[in-house]
Amino acid sequence: xxxxxIQFQKGFSLTDFIKRYGAESQCAEALFQARxxxxxxxxxxxxxxxxxxxxxxxxxxTACHHxxxxxxxxxxxxxxxxxxxxFLAIHLLTQAKTALSALAxxxxxxxxxxxxxxxxxxxxxxxxxxxxRKPLTGIIQxxxxxxxxxxxxxxxxxxxxxxxxxxxxxxxxxxHQPIAMNLNVVKGFRTTEIKRWAxxxxxxxxxxxxxxxxxxxxxxxxxxxxYSIVTGGGPDSVTKEEFTWVNTMIGNIKRSxxxxxxxxxxxxxxxxxxxxCYRFNRRFDLQAxxxxxxVAAANTPPMPGRLLKLAEAYG
Numbered sequence: 001x002x003x004x005x006i007q008f009q010k011g012f013s014l015t016d017f018i019k020r021y022g023a024e025s026q027c028a029e030a031l032f033q034a035r036x037x038x039x040x041x042x043x044x045x046x047x048x049x050x051x052x053x054x055x056x057x058x059x060x061x062t063a064c065h066h067x068x069x070x071x072x073x074x075x076x077x078x079x080x081x082x083x084x085x086x087f088l089a090i091h092l093l094t095q096a097k098t099a100l101s102a103l104a105x106x107x108x109x110x111x112x113x114x115x116x117x118x119x120x121x122x123x124x125x126x127x128x129x130x131x132x133r134k135p136l137t138g139i140i141q142x143x144x145x146x147x148x149x150x151x152x153x154x155x156x157x158x159x160x161x162x163x164x165x166x167x168x169x170x171x172x173x174x175x176h177q178p179i180a181m182n183l184n185v186v187k188g189f190r191t192t193e194i195k196r197w198a199x200x201x202x203x204x205x206x207x208x209x210x211x212x213x214x215x216x217x218x219x220x221x222x223x224x225x226x227y228s229i230v231t232g233g234g235p236d237s238v239t240k241e242e243f244t245w246v247n248t249m250i251g252n253i254k255r256s257x258x259x260x261x262x263x264x265x266x267x268x269x270x271x272x273x274x275x276x277c278y279r280f281n282r283r284f285d286l287q288a289x290x291x292x293x294x295v296a297a298a299n300t301p302p303m304p305g306r307l308l309k310l311a312e313a314y315g
Contacts, residue, residue, distance in 0.1 A: 011286040017091050021290070027083035031070055034294035043068055075126050077302035081119070085109050087290070089119050090297075094282075094289040099260040099275060121271060121308045126293070126300040128274030131281060136171040136182050137203035141246035142210040142219075143168045144189050147254075147269055164266040165189060166273060167197055170246045171206075178245045180281045183253070183273035185312075194218040209242045249280075267311035 021027050032040075040050045040059060047063035058067045071077050076086060089109050093100055100108075106116035146163040166185040173179050182201050186193050195218035202208070204223030210216035212230035219226050229242050253276050257264065264272055282289060 006283055009286055012091070012095060012289060014091075016287075017088075017290070021084065021087045021091075024082055024084055027087050028070060030087075030291070030294055031074075031076075031083065031298065034291065035070070035074065035298035042066055043073055073302065075122055075297040075300040075303065078304075081111070081115070085111065086119065089116075090123060090293055091290060093120065093123050093275070094279060094293055095286060096279075098256045099272070101260050101262075118305055118308060121268070122303050123293075123297075124271035124275045125303050125308070126296045127278035128271055129300055130296040131182070131274060131277050132200070134180075134281075135201050135203045136169055136180055137206050138179070139172040139174075139176065140202065140206050140208045140224075141170045141172065141243050142208055142216060143243060143246045143250065144211075144213055144216075145183075145250055147257075147264075148266060164269050166269070167194070167201075168246050168250050169201065170249055172245060176245075178249070181249055181277050183277055185270045185273070189213060189215045191215045191218045195221050198222040198224065211243070270312045 021030060039048055041048060042050070042061035042064060044066035045061060045064040047061045049062035050059045051062060052058075053060055053067070058069050060067045071079065076083070079086065089105060092105065092108055100120075102113060102117040102120045105120055106113050109116065109119070111119070145166050145168045147166065148163045164185060165188055166183055169182045170178050171180045171182075184197060184201060186197055191214070194215045198219045199222050202219060202222055202224055206219075206224045208216070208219045208224050208226045210219075210226065210228055212228055217226055217228065227242075229240065231240060231243070253273070256276070257272065261272075282292065
């Protein structure tokens with residue numbers, strides 16, 4: 001039987017990771033290249049020449065004398081952790097086929113739970129911001145999903161206040177194989193909300209398949225083609241070919257979340273969903289995960305702890 005080349009690719013082993021990023025100097029050099037691939041650029045005036053203040057680990061612009069550190073203005077700003085710890089956390093979270101809880105990360109990188117939680121959420125935030133810049137295109141399977149369940153005695157179904165709605169979209173190539181995935185929490189399945197979501201996450205001209213939920217026709221307002229297929233509900237509704245991949249992805253993600261996390265606060269669900277999307281969308285080249293994420297981290301604004309704990313904006 002022929003092996004799946006994506007599933008059985010070599011990947012980026014822990015041994016390879018240690019060889020490349022095992023020292024603080026190696027991590028600093030990798031982050032420098034990710035932040036300034038064409039050489040140092042002053043964040044204040046854009047100057048290209050600098051002098052290094054080694055005692056304070058700062059770069060001083062020759063033109064305007066502005067001083068900046070390697071991590072200022074990035075995901076790592078004001079961190080007290082060595083870059084080696086950050087890089088190990090990034091490696092573990094990007095290479096895992098399934099999710100890794102903050103508790104498991106705590107044990108792997110040797111920090112407190114609160115620190116591991118903060119590191120994990122900052123990494124997931126960078127994942128989310130990166131993928132939010134890349135709308136889906138081509139053939140797209142679309143579905144409405146809910147996370148959570150009903151309180152005892154509460155309202156069931158779409159009206160349940162204990163459920164968090166999110167849109168699941170999977171882009172396919174011409175061979176109808178999945179290429180990329182987008183999972184974004186929405187305020188509800190209303191026409192105005194789907195129109196807003198489509199404007200941010202779909203390329204005009206895409207061919208969108210959805211079930212008979214009326215609000216999905218809002219993708220037409222964004223210049224997409226839309227085919228609505230009434231599934232009728234029940235077990236047979238998830239077997240329709242037009243929704244094979246989106247249903248498969250939804251099932252995989254729900255099983256992984258339930259198997260990894262004791263509980264998820266609904267206000268942080270967007271980041272957890274983004275984590276799955278980020279890994280799935282880059283599964284074709286596992287060895288490139290680390291350098292690609294470092295570019296994302298270098299271009300992700302700082303996220304103070306007080307902001308991490310707030311409810312996230314809907315995608």
